[in-house]
Amino acid sequence: MITCFDIGGSFIRHGEMQLDGTVAETARVETPRDNWTDFIHAVGQSSGEAGSPISISLAGAYDERTGIADVANIPCLHGRYVQRELSDALNRPVAIINDANAFALAEAVDGVGNGKPVVFGVILGSGVGGGLVINGDLVNGFGGMAGEWGHGPIVDPTAGGKFSGIEHYACGCGQVGCVDATGSARGMERIxxxxxxxxxxxxxxxxxxxxxDPSGTETVEVFTTLLSRALSVLVNTLGPDVIPVSGGLSNDTKLLELIDKKTRALVLAHYSAPLVVRGQFAENGGLHGAGIFARRNLGNVHS
Ligand SMILES: [Zn+2]
Known part of the structure; x- marks a missing residue:
């Protein structure tokens, strides 16, 4: 039996992987953010029988090569070798995957990217994130940061002179003008x-x-223009067959349609079908992706 976790700054959600590979959330607890011992206890009490493996989708930076996590919203994980330390503390195999990567993997294997060579999963929620899957394999990249298109000071706050008056926002990563600072739900509110x-x-x-409403329309116009400009560079670089989206903003079909239309108008390749679409696992990508990751990385474990 594999228990899968989706761990974010607010909640630890978990569920057991079924024989068909699906993982439904069975319960959630609040995330102990500041105390490592409490964090271990919260995960351990939901981990099933002694010694059974767990797989975790983690909302934050996780470098698989070094095993070090850096999760802004969960300070007690900062700089820890979370995989090794959790495995030692709970005496069971532990697999960890970044949440955007888990979502991208879920879409590439079982979702809207099934059978497609290049799938770039995008998170549009309180922040902007992403994950890249090529031919069914996750691309982690140097430092585990592949897919993090939300950071880098590239946003022109005037959108090439089309708009004026919006600020050049500071980002949580320490830079100014990141996509994350304008292209997220918080970014829309700032704009x-x-x-x-x-x-x-x-x-x-x-x-x-x-x-x-004119003011709401102008904000969405600016927001989608800034976002689709950044996305267009990504599309020309990666050549994705589909860009499934999750996160709070993905619930707005009309908004995704506008982002899709603007993005396709800016890229070199001709996409005759929608490219930016809501993910099939927009609600459950963390748990489902953690399940796929466990099957691939935890050896001969059985659900
Ligand atoms: Zn940033």
Whole structure:
């Protein structure tokens, strides 16, 4: 029996992998963020019978080559060899995969990218992330950072002079002008505040856009332009067959359609079908991807 975990800054979700490879969430607990002993206990109490393996989708940077994790929202993991230390503490095999990679793997193997050579999974939520799968294999890259297209100071806040008045935002990674700082739900809220002087949630902004409210429409226009410009470089570089999306913003079909339309208009290849689409595992990519990762990395384990 393999227990799969989806560990984020708010919750530790878990479920057991079924014989058909699916993993449904069976329970969740709040994530102990500041105390390593409490963290071990929270994972251990949900890990099934003694010695059985666990597979974890982790919301943060995880370098498989060094085994070191750096999760901004869970300080007690900072700089730890999480895989080895958890395995020693719980006395069971442990596999760990970054959450965006887990989502990309889930889509490439069992989702909208099934059978497609190049799948780039994108997270559009409180931050911007991604994961790259080529011919069914995850690409971790140097430092485990492949797919992290949300960082790098590339955003032109005027979008080439088409817009003015929005700020050049500081990003959590320490740089200024990252896609993460404008292309996330938080980024949309910042753009709206900058353009219109009002603090609204991303949901309120997209709702206003759906009602054809002029200020909401302008914010979404700026937001999707900045995002699709960054995506277009990624598409020309990687040549993805599909870009499945998860994260809170992926729930808005019309928003994804607009991002897809703008992105396809900016790239060199001709995509006749939608490229940027909601992922089949948009809600459950962490657990499902952790399950696939476990089957590939935990040896002869049986579900
Ligand atoms: Zn950044």
């Amino acid at each position: 709206h505040a900058s353009l219109h002087g009002k603090t609204l949630s991303s949901k309120e902004i997209t709702s206003a856009w759906h009602r054809n």
